Amino acid sequence: MRRRLTSSFGYAFEGIKYVLKTQPNMKIHSVIGLFAILAGFFFKLSEAEWLAIVIVIGFVLILEVVNTAVETLVDLYTEEYHHLAKVSKDTAAGAVLLMAIVSVVVGLIIFLPKIWDMIAPLIFK
Template identity: 65%
Template sequence: MRRKLTKSFSFAIAGIKYTLKTQPNMRIHLGIAFIAVMAGVAFQIPSSEWLALVIVVSFVFILEILNTAIETLVNLYTEDYHELARIAKDTAAGAVMVAAIMSVCVGLIIFLPKILNWLY
């Protein structure tokens, strides 16, 4: 049982590593998340704002990993152009984009007033 669980975790970690290694957008998301966390520390945001930040950042990471899985499966199925393959890839990428836009909105709600107070 323990060995099976360890193996399961190693597969999951391999998937995350693969996404980080092969997907430039995942590295961008990670960099922006790092900046957001550093800003959260610098501005000493309350736990409710940390919760919002963790949720939106996690959604972006989760969807980028799922987008990679969907693109990989579509590529495994066919290398030829197919309209349904395009739709699958585009909608998966669209889900990541929506999550990223929402995380920017949450970041602005949390940090913009703090930045403005700091500047003025």
């Protein structure tokens, strides 16, 4: 039982490592997520703000992993063009894009007022 659990975690980490190594968008999302976390420390986010940031970063990264799984599975199934294969890949990529847009909106809602509070005194001396 313990060995199976350890193996499961190992396979999961291999999957994450594969996505990080092979998918440029995963690298981009990870860097932007890290930047948001650093900005969160800089601006001393509230507990609720942290929760929102962590959730949206998590969802973007999770969807990128799922998107890679869908694309890989479709590629395994067929190398020929098929309309439904395209639809499958496009909708999985669309899910990532939608979540990335949502995460940007959440980031703007949280960070813009803090940035404004920091620069407004410099502008309106």
